[in-house]
Structures are given as C-alpha cells and as structure tokens.
Amino acid sequence: KQEVTQIPAALSVPEGENLVLNCSFTDSAIYNLQWFRQDPGKGLTSLLLIQSSQREQTSGRLNASLDKSSGRSTLYIAASQPGDSATYLCAVGGGGATNKLIFGTGTLLAVQP
Amino acid sequence: NAGVMQNPRHLVRRRGQEARLRCSPMKGHSHVYWYRQLPEEGLKFMVYLQKENIIDESGMPKERFSAEFPKEGPSILRIQQVVRGDSAAYFCASSPTRWGDNGYTFGSGTRLTVV
Numbered sequence: 001k002q003e004v005t006q007i008p009a010a011l012s013v014p015e016g017e018n019l020v021l022n023c024s025f026t027d028s029a030i031y032n033l034q035w036f037r038q039d040p041g042k043g044l045t046s047l048l049l050i051q052s053s054q055r056e057q058t059s060g061r062l063n064a065s066l067d068k069s070s071g072r073s074t075l076y077i078a079a080s081q082p083g084d085s086a087t088y089l090c091a092v093g094g095g096g097a098t099n100k101l102i103f104g105t106g107t108l109l110a111v112q113p
Numbered sequence: 114n115a116g117v118m119q120n121p122r123h124l125v126r127r128r129g130q131e132a133r134l135r136c137s138p139m140k141g142h143s144h145v146y147w148y149r150q151l152p153e154e155g156l157k158f159m160v161y162l163q164k165e166n167i168i169d170e171s172g173m174p175k176e177r178f179s180a181e182f183p184k185e186g187p188s189i190l191r192i193q194q195v196v197r198g199d200s201a202a203y204f205c206a207s208s209p210t211r212w213g214d215n216g217y218t219f220g221s222g223t224r225l226t227v228v
Contacts, residue, residue, distance in 0.1 A: 034216050043119075043204060043221035044156075051214075089156070098169040099212040100146065100158040 002027045004092050006104035013080055014112050021075040021107045023090030028068045031095030035064050035075050037086040038106070044089065048075070052095075080111045115139075117207050117220035118187075125226045126195045134190040134223045138207030145188045146217065147173075147180060150202040159203075162188060163211075195227045 003026045013019055023033075032051045036044040048057045048064040050073070056065040063076040077084060087108050091101040118137040126132050138145050147159040158172040162182035173180065177195075182188040192199055202224045206217040 031212055032214075032216075034213075036219070041224075044206075044219040046216050046218065049216035091156075093213055095212065098161045100161060100169065100172070101148075101156075101206075101213075101217065102158070103148075103156040105155045 002030075002092060002094055002102045004090060004102050004104040006088075006090055006107050008107060009105065010108040010110075012110040012112060015080060015082060017080050017111075018076070018078050019080055019109075021077070021088050021090075021109070023073040023075070023104055025071045025073075025092050025102075027094070028071050029095065030068065031093040031099050033064075033066055033073050033093065034091045034101070035062075035073075036089045036091065038089060039086045047088075077109075080109075082111050082113045085109055085111050117142075117205055117218050119203075119205050119220035119223050121223060122221065123224050123226070125228060127228055128196060129194050132192040132195050132199070132225055134192075134203050134205075134225070135187045136190070136205030136207075136220060137187040138205070139209075139218055142207035142209050142218070144208045144211055144213075145182050146206045146208075147188075147190050148204045148206065150204065150222075152201065156204065159190070192225075195225070197227050200225055200227045 007022045035047040050066045061078040087106045090104040093099040148156045160180045161169040177193045202222045204222045205220045
C-alpha cells in the first residue's frame, strides 16, 4: 500500500531564503507526482507535475525533482516571499486503472517578512 | 474557462439530513474524482467517475454515500443521514484523460458542517 510522507510538517523561514520541502513514498511504481499548494480554507492549486519518466520540472521560482528509485521528491522554492505562505501537498499517482492520487500530510510553510 | 466549479462552498446540515455536493468539471474534462479532507487529516480518495459510469468507488464508505456523473449536468456526491463524522471539506478534481497526464485540476471544495 502506497504511503506518502512529507517532512518537515511545518517550516518558518525569513523572507528571501531558499528552502526545500521533502516528499517520500514507499512504492516506487508511480505514474506521476504532483505538487499543490493549499491556502487556509481554500482549494488546491497545482504547482508542478512530474511524470514518472522525468527527473525535474521548473516553474518560475519553483523546481521539483523526482527520484523514483529512492522514493523521493523535493520541491525547491527560491527567494521565498510572504505570499508563498501556505500548506504544500505532494500527491502520488499510482497508475493502474484509475491513477487516483495518494496525498502526503503536507508541509505548513510560513515566510516571515 | 471557469475551472472546476463546486457548490455550495459551505453547507450546514443537521444530523440525519441529506447533503448534496455538486461539481462541474472543467470544459472538456470527462474524468471526475472526489476527495475528502477530514479535520487534521490529509486528503483521501473517495470515488472516480466518468460520464454515466462509476469507475472506482473503493474509497467511499459503503453506506450512506453515493456519487453520480450523469450525461448532462454536474457530478453529485450525495450523503444520506449525515452524522457529525461527515463534517469535512470535500474536493472535486477533473482531468481530460484517465491518468491525469496533464495533472488534475481541483475545485475550491465544499465545507460540510454537521450540527
């Protein structure tokens, strides 16, 4: 059974700092992996999608990497801003008939001005 | 493109009443997924539907919960005889393909409170 873990559970950094969020999964047979952000009381905003054949994806100040063999993905945020404060969720698509997403528990990020 | 639309945003029901949650997928998306986020817990898969078909309902409680995605109109998640433990945020996601090759787009969710 696939399990997805995110470390740390919470993180507080000063504005401008570069940071890394970690996601690990127990079954390397994934179809894709998607990073989301969730603001309090709001829905999920997709940040980056990595297919199982890819190693990384970049969008602006965000870079996500994927190492299937070790069951890990990282989300790198460069030059953090207070507007980056949110919960970041990692979700693994297991493929198969439905490719339903298995979510991690999230990292709550606070960027201090 | 208005994105994935869910309504209502907030829903309050008394114990024993029925709750109906609606999800209109993005234009051109025929694959709909429902997820539930219980307080202090992560999002959990409930059900996956295509037009007029339930493909995978392995995450849905066996009793009181049902889902549909008719040929016309939104997908509906229906909870009969709600209990306090049903209080949660319910999210809908849609995709143009079965395996989310372009990722999944989520709605803003319906927050159900059972009093």
